[in-house]
Amino acid sequence: MAVDWRTEVDLIVSDVEILGGASGSTRKPVGSARGARLRQLVALHEASLARYLARLGLPSAEVDDAIQEVLIIAARKLDRVRPGSERPFLFATALRVARNARRGSARRDRMTATLVQSTLPPGPSAEDLADQLLGRALLDDVLEHMPAEVLLVFLLAELEEMPVPMVAQRLGLRQGTVASRLRRARLHFEHWSSRARTTVARETVSVPRQRRSEGAIDPEVLNWWVQRGEAEALRALIGVYERSHPRHRTIASAPVEGSVRARAQLSSRMLHGKPPDTFQVNGGTALLSWVRRTTSGDQMDPLDFLFASEGWTRAFPADVLDLVTHRGRLYAVPLDIHRTNLLFYSERIFSDNGLRPPTALDDLHSVAEILRARGVVPFAMGLRDPWTLNMLAFESVLVGEAGPEYYREFFAGQRSADDPEIRGALSHVARMLDKVNGNAANLGWEGALDLVSSGRAAMTMTGDWGKGYLLNKGYRLGEDFGMTPSPGRSKAFVFATDVFGLPKRASHPADAIDLLKVFGSKEGQDAFNHVKGSIPARVDIDASTYDTSARSSMRDFRSGPRVPSMASIVPTAFLRALDGAMSIFARTRNATAVLSAIRANYDLLGRAL
Secondary structure, three states, rough: OOHHHHHHHHHHHOOOHHHHOOOOOOOOOOOOHHHHHHHHOOOHHHHHHHHHHHHHOOOOHHHHHHHHHHHHHHHHHHHHHOOOHHHHHHHHHHHHHHHHHOOOOOHHHHHHHHHHOOOOOOOOHHHHOOOHHHHHHHHHHHHHOOOOOHHHHHHHHOOOOOOOOHHHHHHOHHHHHHHHHHHHHHHHHHHHHHHHHHHHHHHHHOOOOOOOOOOOOOOOEEOOOOOOHHHHHHHHHHHHHHHOOOOOOEEEEEEOOOHHHHHHHHHHHHHOOOOOOEEEEOHHHHHHHHHHHOOOOOOEOHHHHHHHHOOOOOOOHHHHHHHEOOOOOEOOEEEEEOOOOEEEEHHHHHHOOOOOOOOOHHHHHHHHHHHHHHOOOOOOOOOOOOOHHHHHHHHHHHHHOOOHHHHHOOOOOOOOOOOHHHHHHHHHHHHHOOEEEOOHHHHOHHHHHHHHHHOOOOEEEEEOOHHHHHOOOOHHHHHHHHEEEEOOOOOEEEEEEEEEEEEEOOOOHHHHHHHHHHHHOHHHHHHHHHHOOOOOOOOOOOOOOOOOOHHHHHHHHHHHEEEHHHHOOOOOHHHHHHHHHHHHHHOOOHHHHHHHHHHHHHHHHOOOO
């Protein structure tokens, strides 16, 4: 598919004039003199420019990108080019662009080098910041600010090293559209990376890495546990540490609402050379992305010595340890096991209507129809955070209907977006979305649980952290709410684990190691999981001290089939694409966007671990 250069020129001229790259900062109509002149140059010289760039050694897949760069430069400087001198100017510019171009796998290195190219002022903080860590943490900050409509194109073209024609084919877009979005993303990238470098240089001078405020208390734990049940569970865990370490009157817990915000803050602190002493992260992809950010794993210290000294190697299941292992080294301590595929229901509504909790999806829909006919909201959902709908569709419905083996194969890249299992799962979810609370788009998972526990809605699907949340709000399991595995033919256990590691530049590593010992101990895991609603990651815990639902969860985890959650096995680029597509699906019930996103990104799967 050829680039539509007429459209491309219009976009280039429009963007250059908006950004003030040409004389004046007021946006001019696309039909301006500059636009007409540039279109004429493209018509006359585009083919010969392409041949010239190819002769200079650029791969054919990069020629269009190079022409775009030439045209952007031309649009900015065209007012200063004398009529009749355009051809020499274009070809001289093309020569410079070609000389500066990097090839193949150097795309990722070029992007990181852009972030770290400024020389930081001398001093201990600058010396302690490894270049690769600085570059990747800056990259995370820049991506957080990138507009959603260009982010996926940027990730595929730059991080996954795909040429424009391939990106266009994957996303079902014209090459001109992809090229335009990529160009906009690169402009955005340059703008934000420049700001980030300036911030690092300024703060590196003013805040030495090892200095902490006089009121700081060590060690510090960065986490996203702010909801009821979560915060209480962490306090119970820290209480175990404080009782055995009386000199630490208080642990500095640094809660950040939401996992996305917590990850952004973690990146920022690592960037500035001030990491927490330990931090919460999901085992699997999220943890290992930190470990693998340099060839030496420079961001995290391995914890093999701790597992050996504490005798933990046999205390945790092998598939859980896989989620904290890279190249045979262990990098984090698993604290809990959460089941993500559970149905919560209102005991009062089901009792008043003479209904039993459904065990099959057909039964689920039948119950929902009965309840709606009686004026009851069948499903409570909180769709404010995109991951909740992904979890419902793929970890509850898909696993329940297609089974754990299909789920494993699908997210290992061994299946297809066009499989009937995927369409079937989306069809079930669409039927549920037709029967949800009217304010679903504004609620989080905790808001959906509030509707169920208070009798304003009948059912919701979420993870077992919901149990800890409701119990700590004073609701009673078995009286106000019930919980059971998500309906479906398969009763596989989909699990996630919160883990804690040791950053390389932690301010108090010895104290952090003592804290991690508590996190991995029987006493620590008991104190935490009794309150959180989860079960311990250790398998040698005395189950008799837990309530009936927790003991049932332990049995299901140990005896039945189990698979890791998407957060543990799916690459970030794929999840971002799926988030956007599922948000569209929630509004339209049209599966096309979801299936297209899966097709376009399916070859990313299987690379996570």
